[in-house]
Amino acid sequence: MKADLKTTVGDLKGSARIQRMPVNDFFVKNNAPIILFILIIVSSIVSENFLTWRNITTVLLQQVPYFLISMGVMLTIMTGGIDLSVAAVAGCSNVVVAILITKWGQDNVGMLFVCIALTILLGCAIGALNGFFIGKLRMAPFIVTLAMMSVAQGIAYLVSGGAQFRMKNEILSARALTWFAAYRDPLIGMPVLVYVTLAIILVLWFVMRYTPFGRLILAVGSNESAVRLAGINVTKYKFIAYVISGALAAAAGIIVTGRSALGSPLNAVQSDFALSTVAACVIGGVALEGGKGTVPFTVVGVLILALITNVMNLAGLASYPQYVVKGAVIIFAIFLSRLGREDG
Amino acid sequence: MAEMQYHVELVNICKSFGGVRACRNVNFRVKAGEIHALVGENGAGKSTLMKILSGAYAKDSGDIYIGGQKVNINSPKDGLSLGISVIYQEFALVGSLTVAENIFIDQLSEKGRLINWRRLRERASSALESLGFGSIPVDKAVSELSVAHRQVVEICKALARDASVLILDEPTSVLASGEAGQLFRLLRSLRDKGVTIIYISHRLEEIFKLCDRITVMKDGCHVGTYKTAELDEKELVSLMIGRTLESYFPARKPKIGETVMKLENISSGKTVKNVSFEVRRGEVLGITGLVGAGRTEAMRAVFGADPLDGGRVILNGRQVRFKTPERAVKHGIGMLPEDRKAHGVLLEMPIRTNITLTRLKSFTGPLKIINRKKETRYIEDLVKRLSIKAASIEDNVSSLSGGNQQKVAIAKLLASDCRILILDEPTRGVDVGAKIEIYNIINDLVANGFAVILISSEMAEIIGMCDRAVVMKDGSVAGILDKNELTEENLIKYSMGVN
Numbered sequence: 001m002k003a004d005l006k007t008t009v010g011d012l013k014g015s016a017r018i019q020r021m022p023v024n025d026f027f028v029k030n031n032a033p034i035i036l037f038i039l040i041i042v043s044s045i046v047s048e049n050f051l052t053w054r055n056i057t058t059v060l061l062q063q064v065p066y067f068l069i070s071m072g073v074m075l076t077i078m079t080g081g082i083d084l085s086v087a088a089v090a091g092c093s094n095v096v097v098a099i100l101i102t103k104w105g106q107d108n109v110g111m112l113f114v115c116i117a118l119t120i121l122l123g124c125a126i127g128a129l130n131g132f133f134i135g136k137l138r139m140a141p142f143i144v145t146l147a148m149m150s151v152a153q154g155i156a157y158l159v160s161g162g163a164q165f166r167m168k169n170e171i172l173s174a175r176a177l178t179w180f181a182a183y184r185d186p187l188i189g190m191p192v193l194v195y196v197t198l199a200i201i202l203v204l205w206f207v208m209r210y211t212p213f214g215r216l217i218l219a220v221g222s223n224e225s226a227v228r229l230a231g232i233n234v235t236k237y238k239f240i241a242y243v244i245s246g247a248l249a250a251a252a253g254i255i256v257t258g259r260s261a262l263g264s265p266l267n268a269v270q271s272d273f274a275l276s277t278v279a280a281c282v283i284g285g286v287a288l289e290g291g292k293g294t295v296p297f298t299v300v301g302v303l304i305l306a307l308i309t310n311v312m313n314l315a316g317l318a319s320y321p322q323y324v325v326k327g328a329v330i331i332f333a334i335f336l337s338r339l340g341r342e343d344g
Numbered sequence: 345m346a347e348m349q350y351h352v353e354l355v356n357i358c359k360s361f362g363g364v365r366a367c368r369n370v371n372f373r374v375k376a377g378e379i380h381a382l383v384g385e386n387g388a389g390k391s392t393l394m395k396i397l398s399g400a401y402a403k404d405s406g407d408i409y410i411g412g413q414k415v416n417i418n419s420p421k422d423g424l425s426l427g428i429s430v431i432y433q434e435f436a437l438v439g440s441l442t443v444a445e446n447i448f449i450d451q452l453s454e455k456g457r458l459i460n461w462r463r464l465r466e467r468a469s470s471a472l473e474s475l476g477f478g479s480i481p482v483d484k485a486v487s488e489l490s491v492a493h494r495q496v497v498e499i500c501k502a503l504a505r506d507a508s509v510l511i512l513d514e515p516t517s518v519l520a521s522g523e524a525g526q527l528f529r530l531l532r533s534l535r536d537k538g539v540t541i542i543y544i545s546h547r548l549e550e551i552f553k554l555c556d557r558i559t560v561m562k563d564g565c566h567v568g569t570y571k572t573a574e575l576d577e578k579e580l581v582s583l584m585i586g587r588t589l590e591s592y593f594p595a596r597k598p599k600i601g602e603t604v605m606k607l608e609n610i611s612s613g614k615t616v617k618n619v620s621f622e623v624r625r626g627e628v629l630g631i632t633g634l635v636g637a638g639r640t641e642a643m644r645a646v647f648g649a650d651p652l653d654g655g656r657v658i659l660n661g662r663q664v665r666f667k668t669p670e671r672a673v674k675h676g677i678g679m680l681p682e683d684r685k686a687h688g689v690l691l692e693m694p695i696r697t698n699i700t701l702t703r704l705k706s707f708t709g710p711l712k713i714i715n716r717k718k719e720t721r722y723i724e725d726l727v728k729r730l731s732i733k734a735a736s737i738e739d740n741v742s743s744l745s746g747g748n749q750q751k752v753a754i755a756k757l758l759a760s761d762c763r764i765l766i767l768d769e770p771t772r773g774v775d776v777g778a779k780i781e782i783y784n785i786i787n788d789l790v791a792n793g794f795a796v797i798l799i800s801s802e803m804a805e806i807i808g809m810c811d812r813a814v815v816m817k818d819g820s821v822a823g824i825l826d827k828n829e830l831t832e833e834n835l836i837k838y839s840m841g842v843n
Contacts, residue, residue: 222690
């Protein structure tokens, strides 16, 4: 009856809100796009460079790894878990793909695809381990993926010997990768990587919205034991979510390599991928307890964080205070996204 | 106007939530030192009324008198200080703390001093002793106690705060019949000591056993207050639902066929030992016994939700073993879990998602896209068949009443196309109307050749619904009773082990 009390009170709040002002409900539901909209206005006031095509396309290009990783992280959070190993997996892939290309890609572009495929496979493998421990052995996602983060960091150091790995320009595959990573379509100057990312996002959006897989990912996060007792293989869906997360993190790492021509184990320990992508999900309304969230809103979450960084850069803020501001803004944004939630 | 013989008086209470009038001019008077039943279907307004009395809700209008004095109750704290305590179904105890700590949770130390553990234990054991439960160890963590004992601790905690009015909301829904007897004795002795008890329950048999007077509510209105002796069960039900009812348990002509599932010496963990029985096509097989007798645990092990440590499951003549519920469902065995909110439904998901969870594949075409039209048709069909009352199938299940939530869980089960259904307490916390509807659904299922295993603590339900019943005790089968042997005496005898 205690739970009853809570739900009734929640219902009351809900109905009272709808009655009093439907507008309020609209704001609560759509706070992420509204925040984004406000940010765009603020940014364009702060800097006249903000609304230039060059800046917009560059921001999007910079955000490609964040978009990819946050899609994977989103899936794991939707199932009621989390993937904190993504930054390390991306960093590890960043190093691994650079080394593979240098070793095999001297004068054969075809080998580039092999290198990329192998690296993504590595990401899948790490994701599969996460998925096995979390889905099959029912271990806590938080600590499993945190430990896996350390494993991936270790791999990055081991394969590189701790040193940065610069891909030489004479290597054909390296040249191809960096060219592709920077290539903009001649028509409107949009980087091709943005198109690729958009395609991946659209596929995921479609899958989440229209297929049994998407429905069940959310269902698992909503009430795992009910779904299990209904006779559904919960383990499978969790496993797949972590594998996809690993794969997308690896893809992000490869893109980092392509954009910098550099494989650095420091990427595995220093990048803000984990914080930023989890924060993007939460800001976009993906509930950390699972069972809630949509692809478009997660994309909005990524954009919000991207704009915050971008506007700080455009305003000429030094990089150290940026960390503080970004962290504070993330906390504030999550606070906003919790407003009006019945359990909030 | 307020006569002294009434301890608690609620006069002309009104309360609306938005447009819904949950209480309309309700008058409710309870005498000092009586056990007063408050009954009505879910949504009749009895919980709202009790929340107003305890201070969880603020009334819109009306007056409250305690001991003839007009009082203002604006918060649960006000209620407590007037001696009004609510014992909820899910107890407000902290499982990891000891019995003593729980009883005195808000008065662990005296006057801001450090905790005197020896004194605390003494106070706790004397409090428990005064209730006749000195046997409950005060140093044990509450989570290690039986549900029945937890309830005693909860009552003890209320009395430690000088409660003079106890409100019990469905206290026996978590107990089995034998344990309920203990609770009743305690409540009667408290009544004799002058404690006023308001007793909310859907179980009519125990209301007649326990209560002195009965107040019936319906649709937010006070229907009437009666002496228990003035009514019989049938009359009470018709007062509650506002129409006369032929029979509480709808009749069924059993068409029992061959054995579909046979269990041989099932064992699981420490709670299930050598359980053997069989269930036949078209049969409702009851499983009953005290709470903790291993009923749920046995079926969970068969179903693959818990490990099956020993024994054989023979399904349609072939030995099977389900490592996961998924395998069981694939073989046509489905389960309606005991705890609806935790395991039965996805509360924060739409009715749509809940019902078709297990059969999404049957609505997909190429590209694995769900054909929503086809899905909607299927869902609306089931919603109509089970008469699930909801504004829209896109509503979250949490917005439905308990009975309708349970029907959604049943719809989800039926959608998985299982032919052997394990229903674990399907009518717990469900109002009379929905209960009868669920019984009708069960009858309909067995008439269509399903086999139903009905786990229930309610003797009336077992007797009224089952063709046979397995009585469990301490993890083993104490007896298997045929229809003509299904009597309260026999059920008590076997479940308590009295011979």
